[in-house]
Amino acid sequence: MTIMAKNNFETIYTTLKARILAGDYSIKMRLPIEDELIAEFDTSRYAVRKAIQKLADEGLVYSVKGRGVVLLEHTPQTQQFNLNLSRTTGLKAMNAGRNLDYQTDVVSFKQIIVDAELSEQTAFEVGIPVYAIQRVRIINGTRAVIDINYFNAQLIPDITPSIAKKSIYDYIQKKLKVKIAVVKRMLRVDTAQTVDTQTLDLENNNCIGNMISISFNDAGRQFEYTESHFIPNEFIFTQLIRN
Amino acid sequence: MTIMAKNNFETIYTTLKARILAGDYSIKMRLPIEDELIAEFDTSRYAVRKAIQKLADEGLVYSVKGRGVVLLEHTPQTQQFNLNLSRTTGLKAMNAGRNLDYQTDVVSFKQIIVDAELSEQTAFEVGIPVYAIQRVRIINGTRAVIDINYFNAQLIPDITPSIAKKSIYDYIQKKLKVKIAVVKRMLRVDTAQTVDTQTLDLENNNCIGNMISISFNDAGRQFEYTESHFIPNEFIFTQLIRN
DNA sequence: GAGTGGTCTAGACCACGGT
DNA sequence: CCGTGGTCTAGACCACTCC
Numbered sequence: 001m002t003i004m005a006k007n008n009f010e011t012i013y014t015t016l017k018a019r020i021l022a023g024d025y026s027i028k029m030r031l032p033i034e035d036e037l038i039a040e041f042d043t044s045r046y047a048v049r050k051a052i053q054k055l056a057d058e059g060l061v062y063s064v065k066g067r068g069v070v071l072l073e074h075t076p077q078t079q080q081f082n083l084n085l086s087r088t089t090g091l092k093a094m095n096a097g098r099n100l101d102y103q104t105d106v107v108s109f110k111q112i113i114v115d116a117e118l119s120e121q122t123a124f125e126v127g128i129p130v131y132a133i134q135r136v137r138i139i140n141g142t143r144a145v146i147d148i149n150y151f152n153a154q155l156i157p158d159i160t161p162s163i164a165k166k167s168i169y170d171y172i173q174k175k176l177k178v179k180i181a182v183v184k185r186m187l188r189v190d191t192a193q194t195v196d197t198q199t200l201d202l203e204n205n206n207c208i209g210n211m212i213s214i215s216f217n218d219a220g221r222q223f224e225y226t227e228s229h230f231i232p233n234e235f236i237f238t239q240l241i242r243n
Numbered sequence: 244m245t246i247m248a249k250n251n252f253e254t255i256y257t258t259l260k261a262r263i264l265a266g267d268y269s270i271k272m273r274l275p276i277e278d279e280l281i282a283e284f285d286t287s288r289y290a291v292r293k294a295i296q297k298l299a300d301e302g303l304v305y306s307v308k309g310r311g312v313v314l315l316e317h318t319p320q321t322q323q324f325n326l327n328l329s330r331t332t333g334l335k336a337m338n339a340g341r342n343l344d345y346q347t348d349v350v351s352f353k354q355i356i357v358d359a360e361l362s363e364q365t366a367f368e369v370g371i372p373v374y375a376i377q378r379v380r381i382i383n384g385t386r387a388v389i390d391i392n393y394f395n396a397q398l399i400p401d402i403t404p405s406i407a408k409k410s411i412y413d414y415i416q417k418k419l420k421v422k423i424a425v426v427k428r429m430l431r432v433d434t435a436q437t438v439d440t441q442t443l444d445l446e447n448n449n450c451i452g453n454m455i456s457i458s459f460n461d462a463g464r465q466f467e468y469t470e471s472h473f474i475p476n477e478f479i480f481t482q483l484i485r486n
Numbered sequence: 487g488a489g490t491g492g493t494c495t496a497g498a499c500c501a502c503g504g505t
Numbered sequence: 506c507c508g509t510g511g512t513c514t515a516g517a518c519c520a521c522t523c524c
Contacts, residue, residue, distance in 0.1 A: 029462075029463050059425060059427055061463075062424045062425055062459070062461060062463060064424075064461050067461075070424075070461065070462060070463040071463050072424075072425060072459050072463045072465075073459065073463055073464055073465045075366045077363065077364075077365075077366040078366045078427070078457060078465070080429070081427040081428070081429060081457060082427075120320065121320075122320075123318045123320040123321045179486070180486060181305045181307075181313075181315075181485070181486060182302060182305055182315060182483070182484065182485050182486070183483075183484040184302055184321070184324040184325075184481070184482070184483055184484075185324075185481065185482040185483075185484070186323070186324060186479050186480065186481050186482075187430055187479070187480040187481075187482065188475075188476070188478070188479055188480075189432050189450065189451070189452040189473075189475040189476070189478070190475060190476060191447075191448055191475055191476060204434075204449065205434055205449060205450050206447065206448060206449055206450070207432065207448050207449070207450035207475050208432070209432040214321060214324060216305070216315050216316065218305060218307050218310075218313065219272075219313060220272050220304075220305060220313040220314050220315045220316055221316055222315075222316045222321070230432075232431075232432040232433060232434055232450050233431070233432070233433060233434060235431070235432070236429050236430070236431055237429065237430040237431075237480075237482070238427070238428065238429050238430075239427070239428040239429075239430065239480070239482065240425070240426075240427055240428075241425065241426040241427075241428070242424070242425050243422070243423060243424055243425070
């Protein structure tokens, strides 16, 4: 064997993932045992186990105590279950890969103070100032999504309509250097309300998908509450559940 | 301090979680640093870090290198974002907590051989035998969900209409001793088809939520493909995204 | 009983954040 | 610069699977 650069868990993970996808382990449907991987990569158990953990997080393998690390069956059809496992940006990024034309209309832009009702909805404290923004996302000429954003104006200051027209997420991360640490989401199917039927190209459908997101910075503060109402038949969410 | 039983990471996790939810760390919005936790629980870094990792998996805390472990803000409103983070059983369990009356109608029960078209849909190999089952879930008198199941009959043998009427998941786990290792899901909003409008209590809605699940046993084999079509306004899914 | 992953200990050094 | 979590090493013992 030639001289090999030090293997950290990231390179072990990358190497194993490439091999799995290339089918190198498809006959036994098992990864080599930990001791073999330790020897091959000239590393410690820590690094090997961390790499395997990352593969398991992606739904590629499953560890069984006393047996080994099993590969999960995958076919061309089931590949799509592995995509999109996590994207913090809005629905915009959800169709990355397809070559789509995007356009944004800012239909409403206000700075308001949170009252009791809005606090109940958004979990923002009563009395704080927020930006309330509504934008329509037009994808290939179809009015596909309406984003209803509320940003805590103390944590995300100085948003302008021009920024809203481009990308608020770019502004938050690149300009304000705010780190988007965690996003929690709920997904529902709702009967379309007036705002939806007036704004979206629903055709004959009278329901919408509703993705409700709350986002936290790396100080643990919730800086955003957003509802994204989207038309049927166009968007997919994926979820992985492990036991 | 009194004699303390050996602390494993599970007890550390449980203790910290209880304290977080009780607000014990709400003033600083930080967990104690690792060394303090090691001293308090008389344990190793491994156990402390594993406990913190589990808290982070649930969306309670977020670790920042060089700073510490930050608590994420939580209010009564945002509590529901933390529930349901993983349930392998069908939609049935999704409303646990509410006291609901459940009833199941088996509307179709067949054993068939996978053809090219069904293989394309389910990712099962052409030629293998599967159980094809359709069941309606009636919740408090409302026909709320239609489950369209395909089970690999070689991996899940001897299903009967009587089992389908009760609980196939109970049969799989308790009777067959098959371990449900991983479930991969896709969520969509679809325009209602004939089967949906004829079967579900959609009222004036003409769309459905569609939860598509593929499930794997602990040998890595896909034993199930299921579509659960559900009525609007009644079901919620949650998702956690970390950076 | 042999093989395997899960838990745990006791260290070490590194990378990042804040002062 | 100091304090902090992230990575890594080298061991040990335990719990489970399978023969």
